[in-house]
Amino acid sequence: MNTRTLPDTLGFTPAVGDMPFTPKQRALLALAAELGRTKFAPRAAQWDETASFPFANYDDLRDAGLLKLCVPESHGGLGADYATYMMVAAEIGRHCGATALTWNMHICSTMWTGVLADGIAMTDAQRAEHVKRRELHFGRIVNDGAIYAQPFSEGSAAAAGRAPFGTTAKKVEGGWLINGRKIFASLSGAANYYGVLCTEDKGDEHPDARDTLYISVPATAAGFSISGDWNPLGMRGTVSRNLHFKDVFVSDDEQLMPRGIYFKGAQTWPAMFFTLAPTYLGLANAAYDFTVQYLRGEVPGEPPVKRRMYPTKQIAVAQMRIQLESMRSLFTRAILEAKPNPTKDEKMRLYAAHYSVMEGANDIARLAIRTCGGQSMMKHLPLERIYRDSRCGSLMLPWTAELVLDRMGRETLYEPGEKDEA
Ligand SMILES: Cc1cc2nc3c(=O)[nH]c(=O)nc-3n(C[C@H](O)[C@H](O)[C@H](O)COP(=O)(O)OP(=O)(O)OC[C@H]3O[C@@H](n4cnc5c(N)ncnc54)[C@H](O)[C@@H]3O)c2cc1C
Secondary structure, three states: OOOOEOHHHHOOOOOOOOOOEOHHHHHHHHHHHHHHHHHHHHHHHHHHHHOOOOHHHHHHHHHOOHHHOOOOHHHOOOOOOHHHHHHHHHHHHOOOHHHHHHHHHHHHHHHHHHHHHHOOOOOHHHHHHHHHHHHHHHHHHHHHOOOEEOOOOOOOOOOOOOOOOOOEEEEEOOEEEEEEEEEEEOOOOOOOEEEEEEEEOOOOOOOOHHHEEEEEEEOOOOOEEEEOOOOOOOOHHHOOEEEEEEEEEEEHHHEOOOOOHHHHHHHHOHHHHHHHHHHHHHHHHHHHHHHHHHHOOOOOOOOOOOOOOOHHHHHHHHHHHHHHHHHHHHHHHHHHOOOOOOOHHHHHHHHHHHHHHHHHHHHHHHHHHHHHOHHHHOOOOOHHHHHHHHOOHHHOOOOOHHHHHHHHHHHHHOOOOOOOOO
């Protein structure tokens, strides 16, 4: 039996576009749209203006069960799969970019340990260890509504996947001793736990990316601190400050993945790095939606001045729609075929989808401002914030726009292991 239903029963076109949804996807999309429209969009200017964290939105996400969206049903979560998360995240991004982007960091801590880990080969002992430990983390989210952050970046080539992380974890009796520093840690000061990527310090002075560990540090741990200003161009509500770890002791149970598994996971499951994209697909939709409303003279609180009769504006809207449709098509194809060990073509499409969304969102926002004109970029309207927020997408490691081009070019022209003659 076909359990997928057509989307027109939703009463709106979701940010991912029209496609057949399962009943569960439809229900979650409706929930995200309702929260976004009634709660997140009206509050978005406030977090942006003060560069403060959207705590009220997180209370709503928690109440709606969306903090446990990707925790398996067997552990008390909603059991959403990868594609479902990506659809729902785009819907949230349409109403508040900073909420969607930070929520992605939290959700990823459940997807890396959940669906991603399930698709990676492990020994029986590793699997048993992982199943036992993730129960603790899932329990914190399901029972206590805990928030997890995902601080990977260090300002080196590590977050780009080109060097071992400089933050280290040394094995000690009963746990790990963490030392180092992270930059751009979204949810800093808001998260209850920080899922840190670090390199096992084996004392031999030859750090190796294969020894990457994924360990959660409680916000209350001794030796953990947060520093630095946060006054960026866009995504101001993410509050992505610096984290410091000075001989921070965490118990063995804080290990989010067994030794060596993160490295395997990053190679096996490239689509996990695509999870940053739905926020920006949502922003592209928001810029487009605003433009249509504005040109029709239907923005609430604004004079009902129509600008739709000018052919140049009609052409610009058509161009925006063409770009949006092509982003949606690539995005939905990529989320539906996401899996461990994709084929080369699937991987290329994934890169192409990521690049199109991350660069395209800001392109659409730029066209929106040009088309709507000067009055549309006033601070009391959302467009200028969407423009600034959307600028951040192509800067996100490990798949910045530059690095995606770099990977696509190289991986197209060279098969694995191939080299040029000297
Ligand atoms: C709003 C926002 C929120 C963020 N939240 C988080 C978060 O929660 N967790 C987290 O871990 N990070 C987060 N980041 C950090 C983000 O992923 C990047 O790490 C950060 O923007 C990179 O900073 P940078 O430009 O100084 O990097 P740099 O390392 O200086 O890189 C600059 C550019 O050089 C290129 N580059 C870098 N390394 C290489 C290489 N080895 N080879 C070729 N080219 C390279 C890349 O294209 C990159 O854009 C966030 C960033 C932003 C803007």
